Amino acid sequence: MKFQRWLQAHTTAITIASALLIAVGYLGKWLGSTWGYAVPLMVASIIAAVPIAIHAYQALRVKVISIELLVTIAVIGAFAIGEYNESAIVTFLFLFGNFLEQKTLAKTRASIKSLTALAPTTAAVLQPDGSTADVDIDDVEVGDVVVVRPGDAIPVDGVVATGTGYADEAAITGESRAVSKEADTPVYSGTILSDGYLQIRATKVGDDTTFAKIVELVEDAQDTKSHAEKFIDRFAQYYTPAVLVIAAVVLLASRDLRLAITVLVLGCPGALVIGAPVSNVAGIGNGAKRGILVKGGTAMDGMAKVDTFVFDKTGTLTQGNTTVTDAAYYADAAGARQLVAALEATSNHPLGSALVAFAGGSTNLPVTDSQVIKGQGVTGTIAGQHVCAGNLKLVQAHGVALTVAQRAKLAAMQATGASTVILAVDGTVTALFAIADAIRPEVPAALQALKASGAKELVMLTGDNAVTANAVARQLGIDTVHAELLPADKVTYVRQLQQAGRTVAFVGDGINDSPSLATADIGIAMGSGTDVAIDTSDVVLMRSSFDALVHAYRLAKKTVLNTRENVAIAIAVVLFLLVGLFAGFIYMASGMFVHEASILVVIFNAMRLIGFGKSAKLDLRQVQTTD
Known part of the structure; x- marks a missing residue:
């Protein structure tokens, strides 16, 4: 055990020593010394093969036929036929490839280290x-x-x-x-x-x-395998033994030990094994730097396949608190705000609170004879003036009549889904106020960006009334709206979409929408990292922003595409090497060089994900579909 730990700690030194011995061996060949050529290469082969053979033995103990076993057998075979140069170069390239692989993977985990x-x-x-x-x-x-x-x-x-x-x-x-x-x-x-x-x-x-x-969460996510990784693991269980069988068949058919050994070396699926995990780690690391927590490769795969986004309204598409969104004045504006703030300060209604906040807080104006009329509004006397603030029914009951223009403005406010408050002083309308849960300003462009990135349908599920919900949907470009729903009703609609063949992502606040987050194919919590959000959802947007949602969607698609690219590169290289071997233009050393180079290619390809989205901050005013 101590020896294994020593080897692990000194693998880099062993790799350097192997390279130096290979250089000494070829220097001896150039000087014409047979022993000066063979001995350094033999020593280089042995010292580099030891850590590889130990890894192969450890894998065999758990009944896994690993890539290291193929290389170990190939090195033994090369020794048997006296090809010390081949064995030395193969073992050096294998160790050097592992060294570069570990260094590169360490960079992709930099987000965790920085955290x-x-x-x-x-x-x-x-x-x-x-x-x-x-x-x-x-x-x-x-x-x-x-x-x-x-x-x-x-x-x-x-x-x-x-x-x-x-x-x-x-x-x-x-x-x-x-x-x-x-x-x-x-x-x-x-x-x-x-x-x-x-x-x-x-x-x-x-x-x-x-x-x-x-x-x-991020550490666990980077260790959680995607569907592609799980497939490759299953594939490798059969592929590696198959390479051994093929090499044996080649040996029996051709009686050429060198050819059989070369088949073992070139058949190593190194790039195939590393390609998917490194893409997964890099993609999740990219998200973590931006406050986007993706729970592993499976969640990344699922996010990439989403074609239907379902949104909660309050606190997700809207800001989650009522504010005055529009005001029309028919007298002194500052005076109207002071009067409505003084009167509404006597009420504890949410609309009244929004009006007080809009006016800059309650005033020192004394209010007498104030009366809160349930479902209508508030009345009172301020500085000898009779003041009403409420709905149309209230002001009409106090003899207030609206002009045609005022009625038209009131109807326009109500058409947006806002609640309206009419302020009347001594029988005359002095102001109209529209109060609503304001839409997040970045949402409309972000929803367009989701559609431009591949989303087919945007759905809003809300417990709010239908008039308000439809008004909000029209402003945002939402395709489908279902209003006046209980949490259980939202779950029902999510399941209906899934039964229709949709891949559904539910976007909510992670608290009252936890049943829907859990039911959807991908639950996306927009919030500040509450326990419920982290535990229930597949993706957590710590910043609760829609540009983060768009980035997460595009990142998922890019990560899955990157994984497929790596798998394609790996398979193409193996096929090229085997064809080249039997065609006579690929040999053991050159083939191993190409093999190790392919591992670096897939790693560097995956590393592009680390900088994805960094070149230009997402501009939601000009939706772009390119990365």
Whole structure:
């Protein structure tokens, strides 16, 4: 065991030594020394073959016939026929190919290393006497108050107890943007306090933090095999023994040991075995850098096949809170806002709250005789004026008549699906307000981008009323709308789409839509990484943005395409080598060189995924279908 660990630690040195010995051997040949040529090559073959043979033995112990076994047998055969140069070059190229493979794969996992490097190891915990003590991160408990200063990494999930500042949440959302933090706002482990001073009460620590879950998720995802990888694994179980059988048949038929050994070497499916995993790792790493967490190769495959996107409305397509989206004034605008804010401050209705916020907060105007009329609005007296704020039924009951133009404006507001509030002062309409859950501004162009990238149908399922839902759908270009649904009804519609042969992705907030996220072929949670979102969905968009959704869809398609390219390259190279062998223009050393070169080709092809989408930020105003 110690010897195996030593070999693993010194494989690079063995590879370098093998190369130097090969150079010495060919120098001896040039000088005309037979022993000076043969001995260095024999030593090079032996030292390079040892780690390969050990790997082959370990695989055989678990009943796996590996590529290393083919190379080991080939080296023994080359020794048997005295072709030390062939055995030395084959073993060197094999080790060198593995060296480059590991170095390249390490680059594709850089996103994980950069994430884990952000994880703090200690926390400054506030003590009862007001001092702080540096405590190992594993010893911090829920409820502890930790102190974070400018430039420090936040060590726990929690809420701000005291202090203000700005945190860089790139590790969580993928977007390097300063986020304001003040009392009672949430903070996440692994984010950086770029400015300010915070005392944070811990709500999650250690492996329970959002940051720890993200790292674990991405690590697990990169180890989760795609359909292509699973197929290749099954293929390799039969392919490798088949190569051994073919080599044996060639030996019996031709009595040419050299030819049979060459078949063993050139038949190694190295590029085929490595091509799919490296694409998978690179694609998932690309997403992780952008706050897109894809749960493994299977989820990546499924995302690429999606042809129908189903969206929840509130909080997904819309901003999730009611705001004033339109206003029309028939008197002094500032005065109208002050009056409606003063009157609505006496009510706790959501529409009233939106109007107070729109006016900049409640005013100091005294309101008397205020009365909340359920289902209609609010009335009261302000500065001796009788003020009404509510629907048409309310103002008509107080003798207020709307002009033709005002009625037309009111109808236009209502046609957008917004709730409307009429402000009347002493019997005269002074303002009309439209209040709605505002659509995210980037959504319309993003939905076009999804269609341009291959989505066939966009569906909205919502518990909101049909008028509002249809109005929102018209603005967004949604193909199909189903409104006034309970969570169970949404699941039913998702299943109906699946039964119709669609591959469905459900996009929701990961909390109240968890049944639909779990039912869909691909569940996509748009949110800040809640436990439910991470556990239920296949893809988590930490930044909750639609440009991330479009990137995830395009990345999935690109990753699957890249995997297919690698498989095609690998199969084409094996066929070329075998044809070249029997045609007489490919030999063991040259064939092994081509074989190892093909491994590098598929790795470098996969590495293109690391930079996918980096050359130009997605411009949702000009939807493009190219990457």
